[in-house]
Amino acid sequence: MMRNLFAILLGFLSLSGLTPETETGPFLANGIKNGWADQNSIVLWTRLTQNQSALFEGQPFIEIPLEQMKSLAKNPDLEAIYNTQIPEGMLLKEMEGYCPGAQGQVQLQYNIEGHETEKIVSDWADVDPQKDFTHQWKLEGLKAGEKYRLKIYARPTQGAQVSDSISGQFLLPAPKNVSKSVKFCVVSCHDYNRRDDMENGHKIYPSMSALHPDFYVHTGDVEYMDKPTPYALTEELMRFKWNRLFALPNQRYFFNTHTSYFMKDDHDVGFDDSYPGKDYGAVPFERGLEIFDQEQFPSHPKRYKTVRWGKDLQVWIIEGRNYRNQNYLADGPDKTIWGSAQKQWFYDTVSESDATFKVLITSSPILGPDRSNKNDNLSNATYSYEQGEILDFIKKQKNLFIVNGDRHWQYVTHIKNTNLWEFGCGAGADVHAGGWKQEDLRPEHQFLRVKGGFLSVSVTQGEKSKIQFTHHDVEGKAVHEVVF
Numbered sequence: 001m002m003r004n005l006f007a008i009l010l011g012f013l014s015l016s017g018l019t020p021e022t023e024t025g026p027f028l029a030n031g032i033k034n035g036w037a038d039q040n041s042i043v044l045w046t047r048l049t050q051n052q053s054a055l056f057e058g059q060p061f062i063e064i065p066l067e068q069m070k071s072l073a074k075n076p077d078l079e080a081i082y083n084t085q086i087p088e089g090m091l092l093k094e095m096e097g098y099c100p101g102a103q104g105q106v107q108l109q110y111n112i113e114g115h116e117t118e119k120i121v122s123d124w125a126d127v128d129p130q131k132d133f134t135h136q137w138k139l140e141g142l143k144a145g146e147k148y149r150l151k152i153y154a155r156p157t158q159g160a161q162v163s164d165s166i167s168g169q170f171l172l173p174a175p176k177n178v179s180k181s182v183k184f185c186v187v188s189c190h191d192y193n194r195r196d197d198m199e200n201g202h203k204i205y206p207s208m209s210a211l212h213p214d215f216y217v218h219t220g221d222v223e224y225m226d227k228p229t230p231y232a233l234t235e236e237l238m239r240f241k242w243n244r245l246f247a248l249p250n251q252r253y254f255f256n257t258h259t260s261y262f263m264k265d266d267h268d269v270g271f272d273d274s275y276p277g278k279d280y281g282a283v284p285f286e287r288g289l290e291i292f293d294q295e296q297f298p299s300h301p302k303r304y305k306t307v308r309w310g311k312d313l314q315v316w317i318i319e320g321r322n323y324r325n326q327n328y329l330a331d332g333p334d335k336t337i338w339g340s341a342q343k344q345w346f347y348d349t350v351s352e353s354d355a356t357f358k359v360l361i362t363s364s365p366i367l368g369p370d371r372s373n374k375n376d377n378l379s380n381a382t383y384s385y386e387q388g389e390i391l392d393f394i395k396k397q398k399n400l401f402i403v404n405g406d407r408h409w410q411y412v413t414h415i416k417n418t419n420l421w422e423f424g425c426g427a428g429a430d431v432h433a434g435g436w437k438q439e440d441l442r443p444e445h446q447f448l449r450v451k452g453g454f455l456s457v458s459v460t461q462g463e464k465s466k467i468q469f470t471h472h473d474v475e476g477k478a479v480h481e482v483v484f
């Protein structure tokens with residue numbers, strides 16, 4: 001009798017979508033992300049999930065016509081947003097990639113590699129259901145140049161057994177007086193639907209791991225809220241897309257094990273080329289920023305930072321969405337992408353720096369060239385004033401290079417008879433590449449490849465330090481190199 005009751009109960013649970021697995025969680029299906037590392041601190045992020053993995057075997061979303069999306073984006077009819085994209089009679093929780101969050105507690109343990117006895121163990125902390133069941137730790141007082149091992153544990157309630165755990169690591173930058181070779185990788189523009197390894201995620205992740213970079217920078221457009229299956233016109237759908245992407249094995253493994261800097265761009269927030277006032281469906285522009293900045297990625301009070309990686313390298317991480325005004329404004333001294341505080345900070349910190357090589361990393365191009373119909377970045381005619389201001393400053397610097405994402409083609413631009421160089425890393429998969437014609441090679445192009453991949457930057461220390469910019473295809477093969 002008892003057994004029958006149990007079978008009936010199990011049947012009921014699975015019909016309602018509450019499989020018995022939910023009783024044994026919570027799990028850590030979205031892994032760990034870190035951010036904002038400097039010599040002595042880093043921010044760690046994790047999320048509790050109901051299941052061990054996302055529902056990758058779930059039902060496909062319906063792709064609605066672009067015009068219908070635009071109409072829903074303008075007049076967000078919640079029922080229609082869901083009904084048009086989810087097949088009739090089905091629920092969001094049955095759809096491909098569903099990865100629901102779970103209540104519970106997390107604990108962090110970490111130590112310098114090889115120093116297990118000096119492990120630091122955090123208190124158990126509740127994840128925040130208001131922030132999609134995530135939790136963040138800001139670690140301070142760390143030791144520059146060291147590699148740290150970490151482990152995160154999950155449990156459903158206070159005093160309960162551990163239900164899941166996950167291991168990771170990160171490397172901190174060496175102090176400014178330490179001469180050391182450094183390598184980092186830069187990626188832009190990818191999403192779940194355009195992954196090139198259907199089972200595991202994006203090929204660039206194992207390709208980058210094989211190069212053993214010290215750190216990694218994503219320049220933004222990590223996921224596309226305004227691309228179909230589904231168009232993420234509500235906060236719930238935005239989270240659905242974040243959770244689905246971060247459950248992919250390649251992404252998870254790479255983010256668990258590499259020091260990272262996550263920048264953002266328009267598609268992470270909502271509409272293409274978005275700016276204040278350009279809300280996406282039921283998600284105000286500012287809310288899109290907030291979900292990225294405060295919830296789905298490691299947080300930092302300002303979204304820009306400069307980090308010295310040893311004697312020879314200093315990088316500047318630039319924020320390109322939070323401080324801009326509207327793209328349609330007339331060009332002039334008040335029209336900005338960077339905002340005046342960030343610009344002044346950039347001028348001041350570059351002027352103070354004695355690093356051999358300086359790399360400015362920006363979500364979108366400064367030099368370009370870009371298509372003439374665009375009006376969203378500093379290389380576009382409608383931002384000539386601010387572009388001129390920033391380039392006038394860069395022209396006076398020694399060994400300062402621009403690295404950027406956003407454009408879906410790989411390129412190297414050099415303006416003849418100047419010190420201006422820009423390296424566009426290109427899109428994260430071949431299927432994502434486009435937007436420029438391979439035969440449209442302009443005089444400023446030193447290299448052009450309309451394919452996916454990533455950029456690596458290596459600083460080699462020696463009698464005379466060198467910096468090398470290498471474009472790679474998605475498999476990791478070098479396709480172009482420039483050395484200074």
Ligand SMILES: [Fe+2]
Nearest residue numbers: 189221267406
């Ligand atoms: Fe993009």
